[in-house]
Amino acid sequence: MAMQLNSAQPARTDAGSKVAPPGVRVEHLTLRYGENTIFDNLNLRTSGGRLTALLGVSGVGKTSLLKIIAGLIEPTAGCVIGTDGRPVADRIAYMGQQDLLLPWLSVFKNVTLGARLRRETVDRVRAERLLEQVGLAAHHKTLPAALSGGMRQRAAIARTLYERRPIVLMDEPFCALDAITRANIHELAAEMLGGRTVLLITHDPLEAARLGHHLLVLQGCPATAGSPIAVAGEPPRSPDDPNLQKSQGQLLRLLMESQ
Amino acid sequence: MAMQLNSAQPARTDAGSKVAPPGVRVEHLTLRYGENTIFDNLNLRTSGGRLTALLGVSGVGKTSLLKIIAGLIEPTAGCVIGTDGRPVADRIAYMGQQDLLLPWLSVFKNVTLGARLRRETVDRVRAERLLEQVGLAAHHKTLPAALSGGMRQRAAIARTLYERRPIVLMDEPFCALDAITRANIHELAAEMLGGRTVLLITHDPLEAARLGHHLLVLQGCPATAGSPIAVAGEPPRSPDDPNLQKSQGQLLRLLMESQ
């Protein structure tokens, strides 16, 4: 299942990103589950059109943060707003930690679900190219139950990339992929997402350093955001890029401290 | 959520591993889904009491192989047998690619599910120590729905380690864990699983090289197993162990070729 990247058109020609996409501002955010406080007056800001990699120890609150931004969790207090002052919830594409494929829909129909939900006409060409790019061209009509874990995740990625949204939120989108497939998907994602505001949760410092303009670490309980690390150079950075090595090391140190 | 490893007793005192555990022999294995052939007369063999890391591109058939060994999929042809000549299906502990936590049971009850299913008395001490070791001591009574992705996975790990079985099959058991937590869990797993026959699917070459005695790569379609790489030194290997670096590179090269 080799990946044809040549056919991927650069994202800036995408409808969704004609206007420079806004960043995301999280203000005075507080989230409590019972007496368990996840965030207490958290403030952070991601810059528009950039990919911010979000890291942090398991259970610190990454997914919760993403869901709040997506408008899926009502925070106890505080608000989320675009740097352009408009709400963001209706401008995002969201890829959750589970693939959430609908078991009764074929891979193709799952990928184009958004269009049908919004009563838009399905862009078959785009969808099929995406499936090809994630290496599922042959599994077009397959039901999710007949896919392997990684294939399911790739279908979910295709579904997310199919959405032309200025802001993209991804929760550990590549964790079920083997090193090689992952590397290819990285490049695909970098291309397709270039120019959009992306918030990407990952546990792989290398991945973060390869794809991120900024690296952000959530730490502590209640969680606070450390100062973002800016990575030099344009993603996707090649594995032997010195910046990569540098910021990865930096990141690991940060994570160590965050314990 | 710091990990107390000190309290982890070495596995060789475990009931399950008093007798030297057998290896697993897969013979003339064929698996077809419709006209899609996953394995065609596959033969492989893992040595007893050792941890074999199983790698391979997404969709090659790793999970299928594990499920066949676990007796969860009826292969089209061929058989799986212990190196001691006895069937293995009833001697394994299995951790699937999904956590499969039962939503109506607390974390503790999920971890001790096996005991209740076999009408054994629940070993509370062992279960609680495990929960402590995977950093869920505080989430004892929590329902899975209230856990983060990584916490769910750690609960599943605890559930698997709770089982005293000579053969352990794990399908990407650490993929949802952040680097630090993962490193700690690695050490825990290495200790608890020491002396047992382990087949561990992973996508992280570093992980494979840290934990594995042998590294095995599935490749091609139908899938064939490359010759296993033996890694020098005892796992868990420290990140700066030269063997680690070496075999990791070797592995990456193999994976590249396998495309």
Next chain:
Amino acid sequence: APAHAAEKITLILDWFLNPNHAPLIVAQQIGAFEQEGIEVELVEPADPGTPPRLVAAKKADLAISYQPQLYMYADQGLPLVRIATLVDSPLNCLLCLKTSGIASITDLKDRKIGYSLSGTQEATLGTMLATGGLALDDIDMINVNFQLDSALLTGRVDCVIDAQRTFEAIELREHGVEPVIMNVEDYGIPAYDELIILANKDNAADPKYKKFLAALKKGTHYLLAHPSETWQAFAKAHPDLDNALNKTAWKQTLALFAKDPARLDAARYRAYGAFLAEHNLISRQLPVGDYAIELD
């Protein structure tokens, strides 16, 4: 027959079509209704409670009902009047198994007596028992609802009240069981008309009913004159009803049909009304004219 502009009359039967309706059936057979220039549709209900309501609500023209019920309807303010009588004597009887050794009322003491919910069961049974110096609490009353015969046959009860002397009696004999029959009117119950035809007060005077009565009378007389021929015709028209039971019932009921359906015996109606009032089944006694009229 003047088929043109025949006036329609919907008549809801009290229960499924059976030999009790012979006069109507025969009137149909011999085209008596057509001759009168009316067209009668017979509708079968499954639940006897429905027909009077529908006539009261003008959803149907006529309904077959029972005189005892008529008082309750009137008492409840249903705008209904009796305009004709089909069977002018009670069919109701107390039916016992000979094998149970019951020969007279006095033998009923501590026996199980089944009844179906006619509404008058306590009054009737109580009065009958009184003639033997017994009261309701001397016996064991069991509601067997519609399964009068099977309850008797299986010995679940010793007797049943509200049985029809023309039906259940014959049925029991068919199953080789000899019944003891005690007719209610022989045990202190005022005689009454078992089957009557009700119309709505507001249009009881409608001339089409006169025509109906005339036709009904013709039917009755023809029936009495040609019992077996009319039975043949009936059996032919309703193969599912062509059986020994109905055949016997057809013959046995002949004697019970009112020769002059329209005729009203006001005194009898008053007497039965008094009987019900005295058993508190109706709150007050209305003048007969309020619920029963005779269309001359």
Next chain:
Amino acid sequence: MIATAHTRFAKAGRGLAIFSGLIAIWWVVALGLRLPVYMLPTPPVVAEALWAGRDFLWGHALITAWEILLGLGLGLLLGVLLAVSMAFSRTLERWLMPVLVISQSIPIFALAPLLVLWLGFGISSKVAAAALVIFFPVAASFYDGLRRTEPGWLELARTMGASRLAQLRHVRLAAALPAFGSGLRVGAAIAPIGAVIGEWVGSSGGLGYVMLNANARMQTPVCFAALFILSLMAVGLWHVVNLVLKYLLYWAPDSA
């Protein structure tokens, strides 16, 4: 092709085996318990009645079959509409549910006059009565299914900018299909008795009519002949519904 043909034969054979097996059991019960004919007639007696009254039974069977289909259709429609609208609005559910529950506790004879008053003696009153019995299990089960939709799917749909209607149409309906299936199965199973109850409202046709009638006349064999036909209809309908559901639920796990 041949394989499927084979399995089809096998299926038919099994069906036949079960059928004759049940008849045999019935026979044994009737004889073994020495039940008189007016209690439980033996198969041959009923068969005789069936044959003797074949034409007239057939006519009535058609009427009932028609009532069953219409009743089931109306009941389904009603049930689905109610379930969906309740899934849409919690408040509506609060107001509607008690009514629906109450509607199930009304005996037909209390309702019959009203039904006839409004719908006359024609088939419509019977269909209405049947639908009244059938709609509830469908509505209840389907509503249950709709409200238990995997939240993650709904969240995903929301992030994709789906209107509540779109969420319902593309996610919740499909997700609740297994639950709807359970409801439909129950509905189909009680559809025949529903039709019979409908005929209780007053009719001059249909198997219910035949049974009541025969029952009133102690023609027990006829009654059971009609009942036999009704049972065949019931099992047939059940079978069809199962096939339809198997087709619709191709994606749902099924250990059976």
Next chain:
Amino acid sequence: MIATAHTRFAKAGRGLAIFSGLIAIWWVVALGLRLPVYMLPTPPVVAEALWAGRDFLWGHALITAWEILLGLGLGLLLGVLLAVSMAFSRTLERWLMPVLVISQSIPIFALAPLLVLWLGFGISSKVAAAALVIFFPVAASFYDGLRRTEPGWLELARTMGASRLAQLRHVRLAAALPAFGSGLRVGAAIAPIGAVIGEWVGSSGGLGYVMLNANARMQTPVCFAALFILSLMAVGLWHVVNLVLKYLLYWAPDSA
């Protein structure tokens, strides 16, 4: 503490609002359609009948309540046992299902003589008749739930060396609980009519008896008074069942 008290008050208030709302609707219908008292009596008329016959209605209500509870209990037991055993053996299911489906198409009057023959005119025949109506939705829904258990959970249990019984006990039963809930809800909703149908077999007490009797005497207000009490029981039972299920299904997603 106070909060819950508040919500409890709110709930009670809402219940009252709904109750009076429905009464109002009933009133409007009765008056608006100019329905005579012998078709649909107005609330005050029924209230009067209720008050006048309170003692006697109360006595009969108790009988019916008792029948409902016993019928529901027996029906549940039967339904669960059948569902579980069918979930255990596909062959058993093949043989049993047709019987169950047929059992649902047998009208009570055809069965009554047998029930009385075997169980007499006491309460047992009524309970049996009620259970016969109630068990089916429970069995069907629960069985459906059992067979749709997430396969992954069963696989896990198998690898843990669980016997089929253990799998059933620890995994499938709990997993099928929502489906069982749907079945139980339907069963509870039809339990009252089940009891009434039971009394149809022939009884000397109970609300069904009262209704039949009042119906024969054209005492429509009394009939509806009894019906009113029956409805209250139905709604009450429904409410209780819902609370129980809410408690049992603490873990199941619920959008409502």
